[in-house]
Amino acid sequence: MHRYPRWPIHLALLAASFAMLVPFYWVLKTSVSGENIFAYPPSVMPKAPHLFYYVDVWYYIPFARYFLNSVVVSAIAVAANVVLNAMAGYALTRHFAGKGVVLMLFLSCMMVPFQATIIPAYLITGKLGLLDSYLGLALPQCSTIVCIFVFKASFEAVPQSLIDAACIDGLSEWGIIWRMMIPLAKAAVATNVILSFIWSWNNFLWPLIVTRSADMQTLPLGLARFLSYQEDTTGALYAFCIMVLAPGILLFLLAQKEFIEGLTSGAIKA
């Protein structure tokens, strides 16, 4: 039995949810009706909804090509994040000389914005011969410090006695990570997948700089290109936004339970 009534909390949560969902609803409504968002009085329900704005988007720009590019780049980023961050996260749970310095270095690097490192990142990618390639597009996002700490928090929750038992049984460090830690850290894996996917999927600045041919552009660049082509495309523009957002929302909805577990696993560690 609760000491205080719960309805004020639920009311506040409902109000917050409403405030957060209304913009999404408005984008969805405009994408199927094309109504001007500045129209007054605004209509809550779409008038004569149809899907032709989605058809327009599909044909005005090479949407399928941009979608494929975004999928490939995001897949590379997600795979690299899971593998590299798991290894880094496990290393940070072990004791070694200079561990404190490494942790401080990681934390301080989080404060450096990507825009500040974009020129060296471009030069390195160029030297590697990866400009205008899928690997080059994914390279700066192949490991993120936040996700390393998500793995670190998750691995630290595993009892040391379990790791010691694995060592006694002859399992190598590599085996401990992939055969013991990762199966126990599904929530951290899901968090890594979702965060790295969304960051890669929505990235605009790096693909803008590193791509040279139109065939290598990703969806955010396609949106900018679409805006430059069309001037009066309220409905089509919003349809494009929905088509770009949909995969990220779908992935989040599929893995939201593990995602929330992954983000809170460090917070509730005993």
Next chain:
Amino acid sequence: MSGSEVSRPLWHRLLVNRFTIVLASIALVVAIWNAYIALHDHGVVEGRVVDAAGQPVEGATVVLWVLDFTTFVEKTRAITDVDGRFVIHGNDSHNIQIEAEKIGVGRARRVPVRLYFKAEDVRLPSPLVLAGSG
């Protein structure tokens, strides 16, 4: 991992989970949609032309306009038969307009027709009505 999950064989766990089911469902819908497109993308536009009294008009010229980036351009023409029917082949657009005219009978306003994919076969739901002096 729950006990029931462990008891299931690996292939079952890989196939029967929400990720696989959702992605497979999307793939199935895409495959069905593409099959439908493949069967209905001959670029045929059919319809009828009638006069103000609702009588079929023979020999009316029907013009197909297609969207060319931002403006509509004339693509092709057809002539109606004795029943006022016309069939236009070679539409390769998803956003078209149809116009009809016969000198001495009148002209039908351009009718916008939106299609769900390029070259979709379409039959106009209502006839084009020639009105005015022509």
